[in-house]
Amino acid sequence: MRIAIIDYGSGNLCSAAKAFERAARESSLQAEVLVTSHPEDVRLADHIVLPGVGAYADCRAGLDAVDGMVEALNEAVIANGRPFLGICVGLQLLASRGLEYKVTEGLGWIPGDVVSLEPSDPSLKIPHMGWNTVELVRDHPVWAGIPTGPDGLHAYFVHSYHLKAANPAHVLATADYAETVTACVGRDNIIGTQFHPEKSQKLGLALISNFLKWRP
Amino acid sequence: MLKARVIPCLDVKDGRVVKGVNFVDLKDAGDPVESAKAYDAAGADELCFLDITASHENRGTILDVVRRTAEECFMPVTVGGGIRTTDNIRDLLKAGADKVSINTAAVLRREFIREASEKFGAQCIVASVDAKRVSKEGEPLKWEIFTHGGRTPTGIDAIEYAQEVVDLGAGEILLTSMDRDGTKIGFDIDLTRKIADMLTVPVIASGGVGTLEHLVEGVRDGHATAVLAASIFHFGEYSIREAKDYMVKAGIPMRMDLDK
Numbered sequence: 001m002r003i004a005i006i007d008y009g010s011g012n013l014c015s016a017a018k019a020f021e022r023a024a025r026e027s028s029l030q031a032e033v034l035v036t037s038h039p040e041d042v043r044l045a046d047h048i049v050l051p052g053v054g055a056y057a058d059c060r061a062g063l064d065a066v067d068g069m070v071e072a073l074n075e076a077v078i079a080n081g082r083p084f085l086g087i088c089v090g091l092q093l094l095a096s097r098g099l100e101y102k103v104t105e106g107l108g109w110i111p112g113d114v115v116s117l118e119p120s121d122p123s124l125k126i127p128h129m130g131w132n133t134v135e136l137v138r139d140h141p142v143w144a145g146i147p148t149g150p151d152g153l154h155a156y157f158v159h160s161y162h163l164k165a166a167n168p169a170h171v172l173a174t175a176d177y178a179e180t181v182t183a184c185v186g187r188d189n190i191i192g193t194q195f196h197p198e199k200s201q202k203l204g205l206a207l208i209s210n211f212l213k214w215r216p
Numbered sequence: 217m218l219k220a221r222v223i224p225c226l227d228v229k230d231g232r233v234v235k236g237v238n239f240v241d242l243k244d245a246g247d248p249v250e251s252a253k254a255y256d257a258a259g260a261d262e263l264c265f266l267d268i269t270a271s272h273e274n275r276g277t278i279l280d281v282v283r284r285t286a287e288e289c290f291m292p293v294t295v296g297g298g299i300r301t302t303d304n305i306r307d308l309l310k311a312g313a314d315k316v317s318i319n320t321a322a323v324l325r326r327e328f329i330r331e332a333s334e335k336f337g338a339q340c341i342v343a344s345v346d347a348k349r350v351s352k353e354g355e356p357l358k359w360e361i362f363t364h365g366g367r368t369p370t371g372i373d374a375i376e377y378a379q380e381v382v383d384l385g386a387g388e389i390l391l392t393s394m395d396r397d398g399t400k401i402g403f404d405i406d407l408t409r410k411i412a413d414m415l416t417v418p419v420i421a422s423g424g425v426g427t428l429e430h431l432v433e434g435v436r437d438g439h440a441t442a443v444l445a446a447s448i449f450h451f452g453e454y455s456i457r458e459a460k461d462y463m464v465k466a467g468i469p470m471r472m473d474l475d476k
Contacts, residue, residue, distance in 0.1 A: 012422045015293075022290070055339030120270075124218075125418045127339055127387055131261055131471040132218045147476050154219065154471045155293060158314075158339045167230055176217055199292050199314065201256070202473055213303045 001029060001213065004045035008062040014091065016051050017086070023208035033211065046075070047212060048082055052089030056098035056114060059089045060106070068105070075209050078109070083214050085142075088159060091185060091192030094178045095163045100106045101124035101204030109164040110185050110192065117159070119178035127160045131163065132175045134183045134195075142191055143184075146203055148173065153203035155183065155195035157161040162194055191214040219471040220435045220440035222459050223420060224449045226251055227268045228297075231277040232409075233450065236267070237273035247339030248424065249284045251450070256289040257458040258450075259474045263289065264444060279311045286312025296344055296390070302335050309336065317390050319344035320363045322381060323370055331386025341388035342420075347374035347407055348394040359407055366394035378411045387426030389415060390444070393423040398424025400447075420444050428454060428462040433467050 003020055007013055013035045024031035024105035030037065034041055042048055052059045052136070063069055077084045086094050096105040098114040106114070111165070117128055136143055147153050157175065162182045165171050167175035186191045197204035217296060221411055226233045226248050233248045252263055263285070266387060267278040285291045295308050296317030305316050314419055322329045333341045340464035351358040361375035391411055412419040421440035425431060425448055434443040448454050460470045 014283070014292070014310065015314070018287050018289050018312075039389070053339060055334075056338075126220065126416055129339070129388060129418050130218050130221050130441065150217075151476075153473050153476055157218075158292075160338070196292075199290060201290050202476070204290055 001031045001032045001047065002043045003031055003049065005033065005035045005049045005051065005213070006042060006069065006073075007035050009058075011039045013051060016049065016198040017190055019162045019204065020049070020208055020212070021203045024127060024212055026205065027057065027209040028214060029212055037066050037069070039066070042069065042072040042076050047127050047138040048076055050084070050086045050093065051091035052087065052093060054089065056089060056092060056100040057095060057102060058106040060104050061078065063093065067089065073107070074089065081216065083211065083216055084190045085211050086190075086192035087198070088194060088196060092163055092192055094185065094190065096166070096191050098161070101163050105175045109190055110163065110170050110187065112164050112170070113168050114161050114163050116161050117177065117179065117181065119176035124178050127158055128177050128181065129158045130176065131155070132157055132195075134175050136173050137171050138169075140186055140191070141214050141216075142186075142207055143173065144210055146206050146210075155193070155197070155202070155203050156199040157183075157195045159183075163192075217469055219261070219469050220433065220463065222418075222445040222456060222457065222463070222470070223262045223264050223294075223442055224251075224255045224260050225266055225422070225444050226450075227446060227447045228281060229268055229280060231281055232431075247466040248281045248292065249288065251290050252285045252293075253338060253448070255456060256291055259267070259460065260291065260456050261471060262294065262442070264290045264294045264296070266317075267295065279307055282308060282311040282313050293330070294342055296342070303333055305332055305336060309340065309471045315340045315342050315388070317342035317344040319346065320348075323361055323372065323377075324362050326380060326384060329381050329384040329386050333387070338385050338387035338389045341386050341391050343378075343381035344390045344392070345374060345378050346394050347404075347412070348418045349404065349407070357406055357410070362394050365398065366407075374407070374420070375410060378415060382415050382417050386465055388418045388420065390420045390422060396424025397422075398447075400423050402430040403434045403438055404424065405410075405433055405438045408440050412439035412441075414463075418442065429458055432463055432466040432468060435463070436466065
């Protein structure tokens with residue numbers, strides 16, 4: 001199995017690669033994890049991961065700066081239906097638009113806007129940073145066997161914006177931060193997590209294992 | 217709901233863990249990667265490496281420590297100490313750090329925070345605020361920024377400085393009381409609460425933890441969203457689990473995932 005983690009100059013991909021290697025090993029999957037900026041690797045991959053940290057517009061510009069990458073993503077994910085995971089800003093890029101500082105067009109795979117967090121309790125800090133529990137809104141294979149809800153496992157979040165999906169059916173999980181924060185979105189072969197599975201210890205490794213076993 | 221974080225801090229010199237009392241008189245407490253793995257397994261919410269002698273010595277050792285840690289630990293890792301340039305930050309993030317804490321370089325040139333935040337995102341820029349109480353008894357409380365491990369006064373008001381670095385793009389504040397660091401008599405709660413209540417970003421309280429009650433005080437009374445400690449964990453006085461159990465009993469919501 002080939003896993004392509006897309007490198008477009010956004011943040012640290014070393015720990016993401018290590019987490020995917022560990023999850024594959026723990027699930028007895030033969031996996032080759034490739035951190036790559038070559039569209040061809042994305043076309044040939046069985047599973048595709050789009051990470052992302054930093055500002056929305058910078059991430060979009062970074063992705064566009066890799067010649068042929070958006071085309072390769074559309075081909076592999078939309079036309080060929082390969083399992084896809086977007087992480088943090090990598091999830092946000094799936095939206096129609098990002099509204100951080102200015103309006104930036106997203107990939108449009110999960111319709112909706114990426115808007116700033118506005119917790120109803122003004123004493124809560126922004127970024128939403130740290131460990132939060134998640135509420136599973138609808139069952140999905142990547143969440144199989146993972147304890148969720150107030151007594152469930154925690155996921156590591158660090159973000160100031162989130163995706164408000166136009167279609168509520170695209171929201172798979174939420175987190176509570178004095179507002180309902182979009183924690184996980186998905187449709188067809190596409191999934192995205194606002195939290196960082198590669199930093200979320202037990203929950204994160206379980207979700208990555210499920211993603212690698214997922215055959216949508 | 218979001219939980220309070222317990223962050224063990226590993227002071228690293230020449231690739232080995234040390235913890236100084238008031239930043240002098242260093243003791244050796246082992247291999248940082250082994251410690252990191254142990255803290256990961258024990259349920260620490262985040263790890264902090266502080267390269268305490270980075271300004272004078274070879275920085276390569278910390279990159280190796282971070283790289284080896286990232287291969288084993290799937291939790292957030294913050295690295296501080298001697299970060300002067302955006303290249304330093306890039307090297308650390310590439311090695312596997314998630315956040316960097318910037319201290320002296322920002323005190324000397326505030327714009328560095330803006331440059332770093334614009335380049336790498338506010339989520340990975342932690343501004344380190346080392347503050348010492350300079351008001352006399354009976355005077356209105358006042359704290360000043362000190363650099364070089366608490367040795368060098370700067371004349372900069374700590375409260376104003378904290379607000380300024382957040383305005384420039386810091387996503388988190390690591391607030392250390394230089395009066396309390398290494399003393400084990402507890403956080404400077406006045407300082408912590410003043411800064412935590414003022415800022416919109418999360419504040420990590422640091423400096424002075426000697427008991428588990430001190431950790432509770434940092435969150436409950438100081439309004440910090442995370443508490444950082446070193447020696448009480450390194451020398452086995454308390455485990456991470458004991459710390460979190462204690463905080464839960466005190467009514468602070470904590471992440472208790474180990475048994476799930």
